[in-house]
Amino acid sequence: MSLFRSTLLALTLTGALVAGAGRAAAPDNVPKVDIPYQQFTLPNGLRVVVHTDRKAPIVAVNIWYHVGSKDEPAGRTGFAHLFEHLMFNGSENAPGEFFTPFKAVGATNQNGTTNSDRTNYFENVPTTALDMALWMESDRMGHLLGAIDQKTLDEQRGVVQNEKRQGENQPYGQVWDVLGKAMYPEGHPYRHSTIGSMNDLNAASLEDVKTWFRTWYGPNNAVLVLAGDIDVETAKEKVAKYFGDIPAGPTMPQPKVDVAAHTVDTRSELTDTVPQTRIYRVWNVAEYGQPDLDRLELLARILGGGKSSRLDRRLVHQDKLVDSVSAGVYGAQLSSTFLITANVKQGVDVAQVEAAIDEELKALLKDGPRPDELARARTALLAGWVRGVERIGGFGGKADVLAECTVYTGNPGCFRDSLKTLAEATPAALRATGNAWLGAGKGSHTLVVKPGKRVPLVEDPSVTPAPFKTPAPDPRFKTLPTTVNRKAGPPMPSQFPDLKFPQVQHATLRNGTRVVLAERHDVPVVQLSYEFRGGAAAAAPGLASFAASLLDEGAGDLDALAFADRAEALGAQLATSAGQDSTSAYLSALKQNLAPSLALYADMLRRPRLDPADIERVRGQWIAAIRQEKANPNGLIRRLLPGLVYGQGHPYANPLNGTEASVAAFTRDDLLRWHASALDPRNATLVVVGDTTLKDILPLLEQHFGDWKTEDAGHALPAIPTVAPPARTRVFLVDQPGAVQATLVAARLLPPSTDPATVQYDMANMVIGGDFTARLNMNLREDKHWSYGARSGASGAVGQRLWTATAPVQIDKTGEAMAEMQREIADYASGTRPASAEEVAGMARLMTLTLPGAYETAAAVLNTIASNVLYGRPDDYVFRRKAEIEAMTPAQVNAVAKALDPNGLTWLVVGDLSKTEAPVRALNLGEVTVIDADGKPVVKQ
Template sequence: MKRGILSLLLAASAALVSAGPPAHGDDRTPQIPQLKVDKYTLPNGLDVILHEDHTTPVVGVNLWYKVGSKNEKAGRTGFAHLFEHLMFQGSKNHDSEYFGPIEKVGAQINGSTSTDRTNYYENVPSNALELALWLEADRMGFLLPALTQAKLDNQRDVVKNERRQRYDNVPYGQTAETLLEALYPPDHPYHHSVIGSMADLSAASLDDVSTFFRTYYSPNNASLCIAGDFDPAETKRLVAKYFGPLPRGPEVAKLQPNVPVLSEPKHIEMTDRVSLPRVELVWPTGQRGDADEQALDVLSMVLGGIDKENRLFRALMYDRQLAAHVDAGHPASALAGEFTVTIYAQRGQSLDNLVKIADAEIERLKKEGPTLEEVIKAQNIQESQLVVGLQAAGRKADYLNNYNVEFGDPLAYKAEMVRLFKVTPEDVKRVANQYLTANRIRLDVNPGDPTPRKAEAEVDRSKQAPAESPKIAEVKDEFDRSKMPEVGPTPKYTPPPVTRRTLSNGLEVLIAERHELPILTLNLVVKGGEALVPNGKEGLASLTADLLTEGTKTRNSLELAGALSEIGASIDASGKLESTTLSLTTLTKHTDRGLELYTDVLLNPSFPEKELNRLRVQRQAMLKARLDSAEGISGVVFPRLLYGLEHPYGRPDLGTPKTIDSIKREDVVAFHKSLFLPNNASLIVVGDTTPDAITASLEKAIKEWKPGEAPKRDLPEPSSSKKPVTIFLVDKPAAAQSVLAVGQVGLPRGTPDYFPLTLMNAVLGGQFSSRINLNLREDKGYSYGARSHFAFRIGPGPFEAGGSVQTAVTKEALVELLKELKDITGPRPVTDTELTFAKDRIIKGFPNKFETTFGVAGTMADLVLYNLPADYFATYQSKIDAVDKAEVARVAKTHLDPEHMVILVVGDRSKIESGLKSLPYAKVINVLDPEGNPLPPAAAQGDVEGAK
């Protein structure tokens, strides 16, 4: 629910996870991007914000309506979120799926709802701007003529599936609603959740939802932001053409801040099928824009946000391994805010004891206050993330719209950042004492049978006065609005040129310059990861990567984190299946210092035994928690079913509790030594630098890094034995949904069929408008979303199709999924229309990959990992375009084998097994435990064939 600068920047810039105070001598003036905007208001009240950015031929179209769950009345909750879905179902002049024409041009598209607003966005190629504006204006002005009972019923089912997937079928899923009901009184607009009551949605009539729409979805209750590659004069003309004639709606009264007051502490205890106990502490705070907001933001960072240096991490996870995870936050919304502390306990640890320790840290802060250094680090986390987070057009559009809706000024972030930098240790100490009192909510969740969900309150509508439906004037157009605008020629886009250099030690360096913002990203791609780990040591690659940032020969873990904080930089390491990466993100003013720390981590990791022991404990807890969710179980078991445990692709890449426990320091040292060689890696550099400058700096920094014998990356061939369709079942008692995974061993990245397979999968299940998703979600209402994908790897990677479906229709959903897989291989091959649609989406959306430094760096990693040709990106679009329908039909028939696929179902066995057994190909249901091991016959109640 956070609407402040802290969470906006954390969401927009997840890549920069560790930052801190500036170098010594900094004048403490924040480095604020100076975005130029043109804001004006149409006569009908629509706010319009324009921001030009010609970095890539992409335009972000972002529309915010000032309506959220806070505007809903008793008995009619969930309407704002329901309309988020209904707005994609067609309008008068485009009475069809909204996703169709917009996906066809390669756009990124979605919407979201919060307590305070609903937003919709399309990040489109610049030649499709008029199309996006036409569609947005049509659903603003002409949604209701196309709204039918069938559409309402269908999307009501989709929302119910979303609830099952995001609330009922996830660990700790009931806690969010429980906290809202405990913190906010029944008459408070925040008392109910955004998704609302399913009973209210079931009772909603067409008249009910139509009245809600007429009340809130009008130009004078909305804000439109357009950011990116456009012509201002032409864009103003288009906005006036499509939005100008839309009439004003009723004036919506602005709700005033309403901060709840707790007169006493509240302690709530719940149980759930979880591995780790969890406690949440919540205090009420002021609304968005309150004078204390920034001081509370800093307090949350000091207490539970600064990487490795926050108070709770030190007390509960570093000095003592009592907790598996801790964090603190300050989500502030339009009417009120919340200060939160969340602690996941290690198994066997008492929540009372953890709360006692957390309270001691809070009391220490209240008594002594934070240090000046802590405050500066917290401030600079947000400074760095502000710069990094404003690279992509769509992000900037959403960011500017947020501030316009909340403060009436799209550039209000500047003043907010200045206020943040004026926060002092005394300010933080004061707000800690003022807000973190004994009167708080404490919510415990312990392992056990799930606490029964509270029955939804039924509202007697007969006693309610009917909602008055506003009268809206008719639209008077001087053009034919029913004609869809033609999309102009696809703008020519050339990916950023890559300069290749080779250092004296043999390290290949790929450099892509970007000078729009003072950001530099380095990404070292080491060839080798979990696939090279010996059997019995699964998890070694990722554990080795995690330990890289836990200390060097000259700095321990905390000293390294502190040194990075001093310059607001982050160093992240990741051990993947076939590669290991080490990345640096920094503001360019700190390039030299950042590079010094980066090369220290690269060349001098010490792999301390103490840190290995700590990370081992954390990993063990994470592995146990992963099996709490049906999706987590599927992610572990399905690869094992396809490949078996003898193949690297079938083993759990993060390890098992047993293998993690077996990993010793000497294993880590040896694995690192074998992989981290300059002749076994490539360094990708993206950002505000030049090839000459960065090459000179690198040559000096890593001249001591010597080449060696690179490991071989030979992989065993997956088993080629084909068995008839086989169903495996993992029991997840009381699961609200079943997770389906259907697939087979696929193809390697080097297959000559890569491009036709990419297009075939797009049609099958690789996009919203795919066959699988339109069938299971839009037509049948079985799922919130279903997909398919090929995981292309060095060796033959997996093909998988599936998703989460309602428990009651598990069998029916599986039948439809298999039908789509069979149809595309012959009975119903890809059509010309489908192929053209998929090509357009992929080709026209290609520039989106290059909007950010870390996006470019991640995309370029494929060049070195899979030995792709130097002109790969330059020729990508033409190679997609050259694929014909016959090729797509051939690869579908050749490479998909529905008659011999593996089927995994994770769900409530007591409710789904009989249905599965009735399928003609389900001669045996192979029942497994959550790790993929066959259950003994007594438990399986029949023949069992497990994953060997």
């Protein structure tokens, strides 16, 4: 439910990049895109911002409360985030899960998040369900306290504590707690992390909760944004109806801006179970809304924000000291963060890397950026903005941008001020800003995380908060008469918008490539994906993925750095990736730069350089990334599970990214042979979605690809053998010393995506674990609060699909949680607890009513068409699938649910073996084998 970010990463998703990319003017090679809005304020102080966008029959509802972890008193850290969770547990007039009515109407992008400065709640709903959404949001704003009891508090406290464990269980997961204390002095609101301490969470009382609500959650401390299929007059009527009678709360003062800039450089170190040393260098810089923050965003992009940035050129390409390096700015209300991160190559002296970073930074501050660097950085940022504003809601969508500006600056259009700063920025201005915040006398902190034993961080003891009494409500605000009978419950719609999917057009190029086009004219962007059959299953382990990653490392007349410069200058995004059954080459191009972007795209596909030096550089990065995967519980599971379930030798058994040994062995000739055979245009499809027409795009495609031929005889697609389920359950354990969670996965195989019953299997999965409200999550998270979330799902595949049920759980509940998962799956598959008519109907509504909002973006349309191409589905498949779901019966669902027979499950448990092995063996589910990170049995000494 909640997205946790520490203070230092508070606005990673919607912070400085969005704030620094407001759009009223732009360079000539970037289209001008704005977010027009209107606003009004209710008598009770609720501020409302409205943006009209009629492209889809949905409305984004996004409400921000101006309260975050910065407002927590000593002894109550984590309280804002805990309260975010509590507000999803029902209100006085809508008891039960807050999600339930939203699932019934097909809401999408529903979530809540907390950071240092604010708490927000958001969802996209069909236009006909707007009244329901406003009723629900207003009920928890005005009628929450009676629904919060000790049981609810204890339940959500446990969920939050597991969320904290989940974060800490990741590689480098202790960093943000350490940096918060290093960057901010005692008493500063940003010193502690948003998620808080276990001690403080345990100390929170029911009266604390109620005092917090009365203090911060009044309408006069909130901003509501409605974006999409809505106009201001409709918004005025509906918002006044549902929110107007809610009394205002007190007007609480905001903490004073305190950047807490350092005057000297400091450093610290810690050890963690990580595969390589990582350097973090951090400065405190200008707060949100300051022009300097926008200029620093440009500076960060030039320094370390792209593949050809200064730090990449020096540390990755020239000196070969690191596997990756980045620089970024993260904006917040009281103080922002300028952050450089570098993953040091094994065997390289950390001091040498730090010295090189310092040299590049000082050179940039001394002379400022070159005009061409500034132009490229500006274009890249603004192109990202153009793509981002296609979405009305969700993380970083238009509703988020308007709400953020309103809460932090009081001006919903503050993004336009940021654009003006970006458009007018000069090399001299960036030089001056950089020196003001990063130059001499402006201290930073360097944290070095080295491989070693993870030592638990010692939490501060919980202290008793100072006495606090909620101030009186602000008398300036008044209420409107009550017009809603809340006892009648939320107003549920009886009609819903129809599913709309763009008409698909077809053509064929001279080279045999089929072209599929769907026009979308919402934003001036064109997206293309060249889909080639075969993928990783048709190549040596890791070869397809490794070779695909090299295609944009220089092509035609451009070496790797020049290629990256050209893409950035055009505002284009290019990437190639390999899945199990196909390889995809992607281009997102600004419409006005489509022709030169296509030329670059064609070179990438047809004339990759595959220079030996680039191969070796990327090989080192690739092997480092594999080691990082192995250190991450989820990454390790992705690598190991296919081999355990499909069996060694099966085309699907190998990790997509290969192994250290396989990647180390690839030669340039291997890559050239793969390119000549795998990228065969004769058996490929080019999917195009965006702001173009067949008449306009075909001549360009013919120009760049019409004469593309391959001399190879063709890419032989592998036969995908059918795998019989194991005779009995098998359990595999992987040791993760020091882990505070165990990640549990149960897996088995389902029929291919082309199977006639595929949609029935999808529905069967929804009931057991395909949604927040499904059985596994409601058991392990909401009932027992042993986990932050439990899910299940099946990947798409030409061969048998891999179905998994996954739950990260607190490590002292490993055995009990595993038993619960086994029981839930067994009861479902055996028919002891079959899918009920209510469950099937509810999941059917969820799967179908979300469809009108599911295709809001061109990327969603493109991915669906590409999937249809891969599995040989008709153009109208989305409509056929919808009809099949609507007609599905519980009997059909329960018939296919038998395929989840728990007697043939393969279990994989990643956690501290000293705490997981005994309880897992005690379950007697089947043969237990301890394996290492490569899947090999561990022989006990």
